[in-house]
Amino acid sequence: MKQPSKQMVTLKKVLHRIKKYWFFLTLSILSAAASVALTLYAPVLTGNAIDLIIDKGLVDFEGILSIVIRLGIVILLTAVFQWLMNVCNNLIAYRTIRDIRDEAFRKISILPLKYIDGHSYGEVVSRVIADVDQFADGLLMGFTQLFTGVITILGTLGFILINSVTIALVVLLVTPLSFFVASFIARRTFSMFRLQSETRGEQTALIDEMVGNQKVVQAYGQEEEVLRRFDEINERLADCSLKAIFFSSITNPSTRFVNNLVYAGVALVGSLSAVAGQITVGQLSCFLSYANQYTKPFNEISGVITELQNALACAGRIFELIEEQPQVPELPDAVRLEQADGHVDLRDVAFAYTPDRPLIEGLNLQVRPGQRVAIVGPTGCGKTTLINLLMRFYDVDGGGISVSGHDIRSLTRHSLRTSYGMVLQETWLRTGTIRDNIVMGRPDATDEEVIAAAKAAHAHSFIKRLPQGYDTVITEDGGGLSQGQKQLLCITRVMLCRPPMLILDEATSSIDTRTEVKIQEAFARLMEGRTSFIVAHRLSTIREADVILVMKDGHIIEQGNHEQLLRQGGFYAELWNSQFKV
Numbered sequence: 209m210k211q212p213s214k215q216m217v218t219l220k221k222v223l224h225r226i227k228k229y230w231f232f233l234t235l236s237i238l239s240a241a242a243s244v245a246l247t248l249y250a251p252v253l254t255g256n257a258i259d260l261i262i263d264k265g266l267v268d269f270e271g272i273l274s275i276v277i278r279l280g281i282v283i284l285l286t287a288v289f290q291w292l293m294n295v296c297n298n299l300i301a302y303r304t305i306r307d308i309r310d311e312a313f314r315k316i317s318i319l320p321l322k323y324i325d326g327h328s329y330g331e332v333v334s335r336v337i338a339d340v341d342q343f344a345d346g347l348l349m350g351f352t353q354l355f356t357g358v359i360t361i362l363g364t365l366g367f368i369l370i371n372s373v374t375i376a377l378v379v380l381l382v383t384p385l386s387f388f389v390a391s392f393i394a395r396r397t398f399s400m401f402r403l404q405s406e407t408r409g410e411q412t413a414l415i416d417e418m419v420g421n422q423k424v425v426q427a428y429g430q431e432e433e434v435l436r437r438f439d440e441i442n443e444r445l446a447d448c449s450l451k452a453i454f455f456s457s458i459t460n461p462s463t464r465f466v467n468n469l470v471y472a473g474v475a476l477v478g479s480l481s482a483v484a485g486q487i488t489v490g491q492l493s494c495f496l497s498y499a500n501q502y503t504k505p506f507n508e509i510s511g512v513i514t515e516l517q518n519a520l521a522c523a524g525r526i527f528e529l530i531e532e533q534p535q536v537p538e539l540p541d542a543v544r545l546e547q548a549d550g551h552v553d554l555r556d557v558a559f560a561y562t563p564d565r566p567l568i569e570g571l572n573l574q575v576r577p578g579q580r581v582a583i584v585g586p587t588g589c590g591k592t593t594l595i596n597l598l599m600r601f602y603d604v605d606g607g608g609i610s611v612s613g614h615d616i617r618s619l620t621r622h623s624l625r626t627s628y629g630m631v632l633q634e635t636w637l638r639t640g641t642i643r644d645n646i647v648m649g650r651p652d653a654t655d656e657e658v659i660a661a662a663k664a665a666h667a668h669s670f671i672k673r674l675p676q677g678y679d680t681v682i683t684e685d686g687g688g689l690s691q692g693q694k695q696l697l698c699i700t701r702v703m704l705c706r707p708p709m710l711i712l713d714e715a716t717s718s719i720d721t722r723t724e725v726k727i728q729e730a731f732a733r734l735m736e737g738r739t740s741f742i743v744a745h746r747l748s749t750i751r752e753a754d755v756i757l758v759m760k761d762g763h764i765i766e767q768g769n770h771e772q773l774l775r776q777g778g779f780y781a782e783l784w785n786s787q788f789k790v
Contacts, residue, residue, distance in 0.1 A: 214524060215517075215520050218520045218523050218524045218527060219520060221523070221527050222304075222347070222520075222523055225304055225307060225308060226300060226304055229299070229300045229303060229304070232296040232299050232300050233296070233300060235292070235296050236292075236293050236296035236297055236300065236355060237355055239289045239290070239292040239293035239296065240289075240293050240355040240356045240359050241359050241363075242285075242289045243286050243289040243290050243293060243356065244356060244359040244360045244363050245363060246282050246285055246286040246289065247286055247360070248360075248363050248364060248367055248498070249282055250279060250282050250283070250286075251493070251494045251497035251498060252367075252494055253275050253278055253279045253282065254279070254493060254494065254497065255493050255494035255497075256275055257271075257272050257275045257276070257279075258493050260272050260275075293355070293356070297355075301344060301347045302344065304347065305340055305343065305344045305347070308340060308343075308523075308526060308530070309336060309340050311530050312335070312336050312340070312526055312529055312530050313336060315529060315530050315532065315534065316332065316336075316529075318534045318535055319532055319534060319535065320533075320534070320535040320536075320602070321596070321601045321602060322561070322602070323532055330409070330412040330413030330414065330415060330416030330417060331409045331410065331412065331413040332529070333412060333416065334408060334409035334412035334413065335409060335525050335526055335528075335529050336526075336529070338408060338409070338412065338522075339405055339409070339522035339523075339525050339526050340522070340526060342405070342518055342519060342522040343519045343522040343523045343526065345515065345519070346515040346516050346518055346519020346520070346522070347519055353505075356505070357505030358505070360505045361505050364498045365379065365380075367498060368495065368498055371494075371495070372478075372481065372495065374477055374481065375474055375477050375478055375481070375495055378470075378473040378474060378477050379470055379473070379474065379499070382466065382469050382470045382473060397452055397455045397456045397517045400448055400451050400452035400455065401452050401456075401517045401518040401521040401522075402521035402524065402525075403448045403452075404445065404448045404449050404452050404518075404521070405518075405521050405522050405525055406525070407441065407444050407445045407448055408445060409525070410441055411438070411441045411442065411445055414434075414437060414438060414441060415438075418434050418438075452518070456517065456518075470499055471496070471499045474495055474496060474498075474499035475496060475499070478495045478496065536603055536617075538620055538621060539617070539618055541618075542618060542619060542620045543614055543618055543619050543620070543623075544619070544620050544623045545611065545612065545614065545619050545620070545623040545624055545627055546623070547708065548611055548612045548627040548708040548709055549577050549612045549708070550575075550576075550577035550578055550579075550612075550708055550709055550738060550739030551575065551576060551577050551610075551611070551612055551613065551739070552573075552574075552575040552598070552609070552610070552611055552709075552739060553573070553574050553575070553609070553610040553611075554571055554572060554573040554574075554607070554608075554609050554610075555572060555607050555608050555609075555610070556570055556571070556572060556606060556607035556608075557570075557571040557572070557597065557604050557606070557607040557608070557609060558570065558571070558604065558605050558606030558607055559593060559597060559602065559604050559605050559606075559762075560605060561593075566762065567590050567593055567762045568590050568593060568594070568597075568762035568763075569762055569763065570607075570763070571594075571607070571762070571763065571764060572764075573757065573764065575739055575741075575755075576739075577737075577739055578736075578737050578738065578739060579739055579740070579754045579755060580735055580739075580740045580742065580752070580753045580754045580755070581739070581740065581741050581742065581753065581754065581755045581756075581757060582742045582743075582744060582750035582753035582755070582756045582757065583741060583742065583743050583744075583756075583757045583759060584743075584744060584745075584747060584750065584756060584757070584758055584759070584780065584783065585758055585759035585760055586760065589759040589760050589761060589762065590759055590761075590762040591713075591743045591759055592713060592743065593762075594741075594759075595711055595713055595741065595743060597609060598616075598628070598711065598741065599624070599625055599628060599630070599711070600616050600617075600621055600624055600625070603617065611624065611627070611709075626649070626707065627707055627708055627709055628707055628709045628710065628711050629649075629701075629702035629705055629706070629707035629709070629710045629711070630702070630710075630711045630713075631695075631698050631699055631701075631702055631710075631711070631712050631713070632698070632713045632714075633713055633714035635691070635694040635695050635697070635698050636698070637682060637683075637694060637697065637698075639681075639682070639683050640681065640682070641676075641678065641679050641680060641681050641682075642671055642674065642677070642678045642679070642680050642682065642697065643655075643658060643678040643679065645682070645697055645701070646658050646661065646662065646678075646697060646700050646701055646704060647704065648701055649701055649702075649704065649705040650704050650705055653704055655678075657704060658678065658700075658704060659678075661700050661701075661703035661704035662678075662700050662703075664700075664703045664730050664733075664734075665696050665697075665699040665700040665703045665727065665730060666696065666726050666727060666730070667693070667696035667697060667699070667700045670693055670696070692720060696727075699727065699730075702734070703730070703734060706734065707738075708738055708739070709738060709739045709740070709741075710731075710734070710735060710738055710739070710740040710741065711740075711741045711743075712731065712740065712741070712742045712743065713743040714743060714744060714745060724749075728749065732752070747783060747784055750770075751770045752770075753769065753770070754769065755767060755768070755769065756768060756769060756770060756773055756780065758773065758778075758779055758780045758783075760779060765778075765779055766778050766779055766780050
């Protein structure tokens with residue numbers, strides 16, 4: 209059985225989403241039908257008026273005046289119905305686009321991290337913004353011109369058929385040629401528009417990457433290399449865009465040529481019929497007007513087909529995102545973790561980012577409530593991966609992780625993650641005020657609580673020096689804040705929430721030594737009675753940890769406190785001596 213084409217599959221998905229606006233769709237079709245009927249009636253009135261002009265001095269002015277009045281009413285009603293149709297089409301198009309964009313953004317929030325990690329941010333943004341905009345333009349043009357075009361063709365053909373079978377046959381014989389030309393070109397433009405959309409996404413991804421990391425680009429003198437990459441992508445985009453536009457642009461002139469043949473055929477046959485007395489001059493005028501109205505929609509529809517090719521290509525990329533496999537759904541009877549006691553248990557945990565390259569195997573760990581657990585080891589040993597598993601950003605491939613006696617897969621993700629306070633080496637701020645960024649975890653926090661948390665994190669002093677203090681607006685990259693100040697704001701968030709468990713992944717890496725000592729003291733107070741996981745490269749920051757886990761190649765190879773591990777003289781001792789030997 210022949211599989212439906214990508215275009216048809218995408219079109220069905222679009223129609224499925226439009227279906228909910230059936231009322232506006234029905235009203236639009238009825239308005240289009242009424243508009244076309246009135247447009248087709250106007251030439252009849254014009255033809256009747258011409259027939260009232262018989263000869264010099266033989267003109268029925270009263271009859272013509274009556275026809276002119278009716279013609280004015282017809283024109284006014286046509287304008288009203290066209291306005292109503294356009295309003296309905298706009299409502300359908302933009303509400304459908306709103307729904308699709310909302311659906312795409314919601315899907316992003318539940319996509320597994322492996323999808324986000326495997327796609328550039330710019331490419332994802334291009335799908336949600338640029339592709340949706342392109343789809344909106346094509347959808348709006350399709351509704352506006354496709355309905356009226358099809359109804360005009362059918363209505364005109366019906367009027368001609370009723371009045372003259374001979375002229376109708378002329379029209380019907382030439383029409384298939386126009387359809388053939390349009391469909392022949394349309395089949396070839398879809399793949400080109402899809403390639404254009406994909407290349408545009410690649411370009412957006414590069415721009416996003418380079419603008420976001422401009423300092424690194426300049427620091428390593430990569431400006432020329434980045435320009436070379438941009439020029440290469442830009443050249444490919446220009447090439448596929450020109451090909452798509454070239455093929456799409458020949459649709460209109462090709463169908464226009466065929467349509468002129470229709471007009472010429474009607475004029476020739478109609479003139480011979482008028483000479484033979486089979487039709488009047490007014491009817492000939494009417495037929496010529498119909499021939500023009502009949503062929504005009506073909507030109508418009510050919511343009512619509514071009515836009516729809518582009519729109520469907522963009523829609524296909526959006527639906528690919530929407531239909532991506534979401535993260536493993538929560539169990540129907542998932543439990544809400546109300547108050548974590550800090551007991552964490554890892555049993556034979558196995559995990560791999562790719563099936564053929566295992567990262568963690570047979571990992572076992574029991575953490576008692578209130579313990580401070582430090583995780584150390586060389587780069588790539590699995591420290592950050594372990595944090596991702598604890599937070600359930602990734603699910604384990606084997607074994608299990610329990611918190612307070614509950615397997616984390618049986619808990620709601622929200623309750624699990626809000627039980628942890630997390631400070632990462634990479635800071636993240638959003639556009640808004642300083643206060644907005646601090647209260648992200650506790651929107652209902654009072655000003656007094658915010659200030660107390662900022663003082664505990666030693667951020668209050670620099671915040672007060674900002675132009676508007678806690679009301680200073682910053683951008684997502686932190687604006688004029690230093691990396692250390694941005695990290696202090698992230699620490700303040702955790703100080704405000706005071707969660708039952710903490711995860712600190714190089715939380716003080718960008719802070720000066722003096723402030724770091726004070727932050728470590730604040731963390732020490734915050735960690736009292738709380739289970740804490742501390743990922744550190746500077747071993748001096750984890751000397752006071754209750755348990756130090758030494759990881760290598762996804763396995764815990766040593767375990768104990770600082771003094772015990774030094775006495776063992778193993779891998780930890782080597783790491784310590786490598787950092788502090790004179």
